[in-house]
Amino acid sequence: MLRLExxxxxxxxxxxxxxxxxxxxxxxxxxxxxxxxxxxxxxxIKMIFWDPLFSPQFAAFSRxxxxxxxxxxxxxxxxxxxxxxxxxxxxGAEGQYIIGAICGAAVALAFFPAPGWxxxxxxVIAGAFGGWAWAMIPAILKTRFNTNEILVxxxxxxxxxxxxxxxxxxRMRNPDGAGFPGSRNIAQYPAASNLEIIAGTxxxxxxxxxxxxxxxxxxxxxxxxLGYHVQLAGQAPxxxxxxxxxxxxxxxxxxxxxxxxxGLAGLFEVAGPARMISIDFNVGYGFTAIIxxxxxxxxxxxxxxxxxxxxxxxxxxxxxxxxxxLPAASIQVFQGMLLFFLLALDVLSNYRVRLSxxxxx
Amino acid sequence: xxxLSSINPVVLAAALMVAATPILLAAIGELVVEKAxxxxxxxxxxxxTGAVTGFAVAVMTRDPYLGLLxxxxxxxxxxxxxxxxxxxxxxxxxxxxxxxxxxxxxxxxLLGQGFVGVSPxxxxxxxxxxxxDLPILGPILFRHDPMVYVSLALVAGVWYFLNYTRGxxxxxxxxxxxxxxxxxxxxxxxxxxxxxxxxxxxxxLGGAYLSLIRVPQWxxxxxxxxGWIALALVVFSSxxxxxxxxxxxxxxxxxxxxxxxxxxxxxxxxxxxxxxxxLVTILVLVIMSSGRARKTLAAPGSLGRPFHATG
Numbered sequence: 001m002l003r004l005e006x007x008x009x010x011x012x013x014x015x016x017x018x019x020x021x022x023x024x025x026x027x028x029x030x031x032x033x034x035x036x037x038x039x040x041x042x043x044x045i046k047m048i049f050w051d052p053l054f055s056p057q058f059a060a061f062s063r064x065x066x067x068x069x070x071x072x073x074x075x076x077x078x079x080x081x082x083x084x085x086x087x088x089x090x091x092g093a094e095g096q097y098i099i100g101a102i103c104g105a106a107v108a109l110a111f112f113p114a115p116g117w118x119x120x121x122x123x124v125i126a127g128a129f130g131g132w133a134w135a136m137i138p139a140i141l142k143t144r145f146n147t148n149e150i151l152v153x154x155x156x157x158x159x160x161x162x163x164x165x166x167x168x169x170x171r172m173r174n175p176d177g178a179g180f181p182g183s184r185n186i187a188q189y190p191a192a193s194n195l196e197i198i199a200g201t202x203x204x205x206x207x208x209x210x211x212x213x214x215x216x217x218x219x220x221x222x223x224x225x226l227g228y229h230v231q232l233a234g235q236a237p238x239x240x241x242x243x244x245x246x247x248x249x250x251x252x253x254x255x256x257x258x259x260x261x262x263g264l265a266g267l268f269e270v271a272g273p274a275r276m277i278s279i280d281f282n283v284g285y286g287f288t289a290i291i292x293x294x295x296x297x298x299x300x301x302x303x304x305x306x307x308x309x310x311x312x313x314x315x316x317x318x319x320x321x322x323x324x325x326l327p328a329a330s331i332q333v334f335q336g337m338l339l340f341f342l343l344a345l346d347v348l349s350n351y352r353v354r355l356s357x358x359x360x361x
Numbered sequence: 362x363x364x365l366s367s368i369n370p371v372v373l374a375a376a377l378m379v380a381a382t383p384i385l386l387a388a389i390g391e392l393v394v395e396k397a398x399x400x401x402x403x404x405x406x407x408x409x410t411g412a413v414t415g416f417a418v419a420v421m422t423r424d425p426y427l428g429l430l431x432x433x434x435x436x437x438x439x440x441x442x443x444x445x446x447x448x449x450x451x452x453x454x455x456x457x458x459x460x461x462x463x464x465x466x467x468x469x470x471l472l473g474q475g476f477v478g479v480s481p482x483x484x485x486x487x488x489x490x491x492x493x494d495l496p497i498l499g500p501i502l503f504r505h506d507p508m509v510y511v512s513l514a515l516v517a518g519v520w521y522f523l524n525y526t527r528g529x530x531x532x533x534x535x536x537x538x539x540x541x542x543x544x545x546x547x548x549x550x551x552x553x554x555x556x557x558x559x560x561x562x563x564x565x566l567g568g569a570y571l572s573l574i575r576v577p578q579w580x581x582x583x584x585x586x587x588g589w590i591a592l593a594l595v596v597f598s599s600x601x602x603x604x605x606x607x608x609x610x611x612x613x614x615x616x617x618x619x620x621x622x623x624x625x626x627x628x629x630x631x632x633x634x635x636x637x638x639x640l641v642t643i644l645v646l647v648i649m650s651s652g653r654a655r656k657t658l659a660a661p662g663s664l665g666r667p668f669h670a671t672g
Contacts, residue, residue, distance in 0.1 A: 004451065006669060037471075089455055141643070145651035150402065150455065151593050152646060155639045158586045166632035290459060327474055329581070332467025339460040340442065343452040351451065351669075 004351040014349035019295050019302070022341040023309065029341070030334045039324050047323060048316030048334075062315045064202030068273050069311035071207040072097070072265035074304055076289035078210070078217045079258030081298040085221070086230040087237065088254045092138065092153025093262040094286025095160035096131035100263020101270035102167055103130030105183060105277045108192035109172060112184060119191040123267055124205075131263015132256050134160065139255035143248035149255065161282070168279045183277040186270060194272035206268025210307075213261055218300040230254070262286060284332075288314075291339045310335065373617055374501045378509050379575055381613025383408070383567040385512045387591035388598070388605045389519055390563025395595055396523060397556035398536035398663035402458025403443050404564050405588025406465025411436040411565025412572040413469040416476055416579045419569075425484040429508065429569050436565020437558045439465060444557040447667070448550050454665050462588070470581045477579060484508070484574050508570050513606065515563070520602040532556060536661035539668040549668050564588065586639065593642045597649050599659050608645075615641050 027049070031041035052062040076093045083090045090096075104127035111119050138152040172183040187193045197203050221227035232240040233250055241247065265285065274281055292310050296302030317331030347353075387404050394401050401407075414435030419428025443461045446452040484506045487493075493503040523529040534542040535552045543549050571587065572579050590612060598604035619634045627634065 004669065091459060141647055145647045147643075147646050147650045148596065151589060151596070152643050154589050155586065155593070155643055158639045159636045162632040162636045166630055169632075170630060287463060291463070294456060327471055329467050329470030329474070333464065333471055334467075336460060336464030336467050339456075340446065340464060343446050343457050343460060344450045346452055347450040 003354045004347065005354050006351055007349075011349045015297060018345040018349055019297065019306070019342060022295070022338060022345050025341045025345075026334065026338040029337050033330065033333065033337075034326065037326070037330065039320075039326055044320050044324055044326060047320040048313055048331075050316075051319055052312055052315040058319055062319065064196070064200060065315050066308060066311050067202035067207045068204070069314050070307040071204065071210045072269055072285045073289050073292045073310055074307035075206065075210040075213055075265040075268075076258070076262045076286060077292035077296065077303045077307060078213045078300055079261035080289055081293040081296065081300070081303060082217060082221065082230060083254035083258050084234075084293060085298050086233045086250055086254050088251055089150045090135060090138070090153050090255050090258045091150055091290060092135070092155075092157050092286070093258065093289055094282055094284065095153070095157035096134045096259040096262035097266035097269075097286045098157075098160040098164050098282050099134040099266070100127040100131035100260075101266030101274075101281060102164065102172075102277060103127055103263070104267030105172065105186060105270050108186045108189060108271065109184060111191065112189055115191050117191075120194070120205075120271075123192060123271060124264065127263045127267025128260040129263070131266065132260040134263070135255045135259020136252070139252045139259075142251050142255075149251070153255075157286070164277070164281060165279050168277050168281070172277050174276075181279055185275050187272060187275040192271055194268050204268060204272045206265060206272065209264055209268065211304075214300045214304055221300065226253070262289075288335060291335055294339060294342055371497055371500055373614075373621060375504070376617045377610060377613040378501070378505060379613075380616045381609040382509050382512050383570045383575060384587050384591045384594060384612060385606060385609035386508075386515070386567035386570060387564040387588055388594040388609060389512070389516050389602060390560035390567075391591055392595050392598065392600060392602060392605055393519055393523075393532070393563075394556050394560035395664055396536045396600060396661055397532050397553050398539055398661050398666065398668075399447065399553050399557060400454050400458065400665040401440070401443055401461070401557060401560060402455060402592065403440070403461025403465065403588075404560075404591050405584055405586070406462035407436045407440050407561045407564035408465075408568035408571070408584045408588045408591075409469040409582070410439045410465045411568030412583060413473040413476070413568075413579060415565070415569025416481055416572040417472060419481050419573055420476060420479055423482045425482050425573050428481070428573055429566060432565040432569030433562040434565070436568065437562040439468075440557050440561025440564070441554070443561075444554045448554055448557075451667055451669055454667070466582060473579050473581065477581075479579065481573050481577050481579075483577075506574055508566070508574060512570075516602050516606055523602065533661070536663055539663045539666070543668070543670055549670070553668075564591070567591070590638065590642050593646050597645050599649070600661065601659075611645075612638060612642070 027045055031045055034044040035041045051058050053059060076097065080090055080093060104123040107123045107126045108119065134156065137156060138149040141147040141152055142149045168183065169181045174182060174184045194205050221230065229240065229245045229250065232243060233245055233247065270277060270281065288310060292303060292306045296306035313331060313334060320326040321328055387408055391401065391404055411432035415428040415432030418431035419425045443457055446457040447454050486504050486506055489503040493499045523533060531547050532552055535547060535549050539549045568584060571583060576583065594605055594608045597608040616638050619637045623631050623634050
């Protein structure tokens with residue numbers, strides 16, 4: 001009979017091994033899924049993980065896409081991870097992402113078509129502010145009224161989606177767009193556009209911001225008192241209180257930081273790859289970033305790797321959709337399975353599996 | 362011009378019960394899960410899985426009741442993934458619940474591909490004879506499909522089970538203090554897995570009610586947050602079954618009123634009216650978790666805490 005024995009401390013070796021193992025298992029389970037859908041599993045897996053980077057047919061287009069897709073995922077996930085470590089669950093990043101994009105786009109549209117070096121920085125500030133403000137709603141409700149931040153932040157995603165629809169069809173609709181929903185093309189407005197910094201790499205300001213955020217989060221978590229407080233609050237809330245960590249301050253900080261980063265991700269997206277505010281502007285980065293945060297073990301460096309991998313599945317998924325007729329939803333299932341395997345395998349880093357002869361209760 | 366006279370209060374009240382039933386079903390299931398000390402945030406994922414399995418089976422067999430049955434099984438089956446993660450693999454409940462929701466949304470979209478635009482078999486409304494012919498009360502209370510009454514019977518059943526049966530007391534003991542329950546010899550893990558499966562079945566039914574009766578159609582992501590509203594409803598109810606009914610009907614009322622105002626050409630843009638159920642849910646959460654109300658809030662003692670028997 002197998003028995004679990006709690007480790008006094010999570011195993012560091014398994015901590016690194018489980019994400020790799022989870023990816024491997026997801027490939028196998030995904031292959032079975034693709035086979036069940038009547039597709040060649042080996043071709044599908046190769047298309048998702050190999051072709052975006054190395055296929056002569058697709059790589060030229062899809063390699064830059066890697067950074068374009070990984071940028072927002074990493075930016076959002078780094079913010080979320082700090083909160084998750086402290087036991088503060090912001091799962092409404094998708095909403096903060098939308099509001100950040102709307103605020104940033106509002107600045108751009110207000111200045112249109114004036115030139116000026118100051119417009120883009122103002123948009124960045126507005127985007128971060130929008131995401132921050134949207135995240136402050138669950139934060140303040142939590143600290144003032146003890147309202148569950150999980151439910152509030154999630155419900156606000158739906159509210160944000162409605163605001164987005166209202167903006168795309170109302171206030172922000174392109175006056176020269178013949179009545180079609182959607183704002184002006186911000187990517188074609190030079191003073192406000194977030195274009196590639198180095199042509200052909202997919203590197204835009206959002207990617208730069210993501211790497212700054214990663215370095216910042218790393219320093220904060222591992223070299224700063226605040227990071228220590230975050231860890232303490234997550235692992236031993238009572239001890240944290242005795243040590244003088246103010247829980248409400250931590251809630252405001254964690255939610256605010258992750259909200260601002262999600263807002264930034266939204267702004268860089270709307271001024272670059274997405275080009276404009278439209279009804280279907282958001283594509284679920286805020287939710288996928290949750291998977292990225294866990295896959296990266298809530299560690300900034302791990303998140304970079306996880307974000308790149310997850311971006312790969314997005315791009316590879318598109319190729320497989322196009323080449324094999326794989327349904328769009330199957331990649332979502334694939335990502336969901338990855339999170340399942342990851343959470344399940346975590347048992348190995350927290351517990352020892354022992355074989356016991358005696359009947360355990 | 363607003364034409365409020367076009368809103369008929371009798372029709373409104375009747376529609377309210379129908380609008381409330383999916384969240385009522387999902388919430389009463391989640392209440393049992395939380396009473397057993399488990400926080401399953403995957404309600405949305407289980408609902409949408411139920412919505413698609415129920416729809417697919419109903420379309421293929423041309424029988425809505427087989428569809429509803431299949432939805433209950435589908436919801437329970439996917440909830441067992443959560444049970445495996447949290448009860449056997451000792452994974453974090455919050456993260457596992459989220460995983461269930463993300464997975465369920467993708468999985469249902471995959472299963473439902475061939476069913477977009479198909480219309481399901483109709484579910485007949487019940488006829489209670491002279492009761493259904495009563496003025497006002499008849500249309501409001503006695504002319505619904507059977508699931509409206511099943512959901513209320515389910516609430517009564519849960520209430521009776523939790524308060525008046527041995528099994529219910531064991532379940533509550535497990536939820537209040539799992540160490541003590543374990544010391545008394547109760548099988549904490551088994552009770553919790555059963556509770557999770559029951560919650561999954563209820564959520565599945567709620568989802569299928571949406572796709573088979575309320576809408577009735579299958580579209581990707583059609584639950585649109587109903588599972589999260591159901592979760593909020595459990596907090597609103599302070600973990601008491603009858604209060605879940607009150608809460609669900611309150612939300613049903615808001616949903617229906619908001620739709621009616623849209624139809625009546627209310628001058629606020631549609632999107633802002635459509636936000637109202639979510640905003641009201643947040644407002645209710647705030648009221649329930651703050652101040653005096655908080656003291657009467659009786660969250661189960663072991664809610665969300667993992668249990669690992671040593672020895």
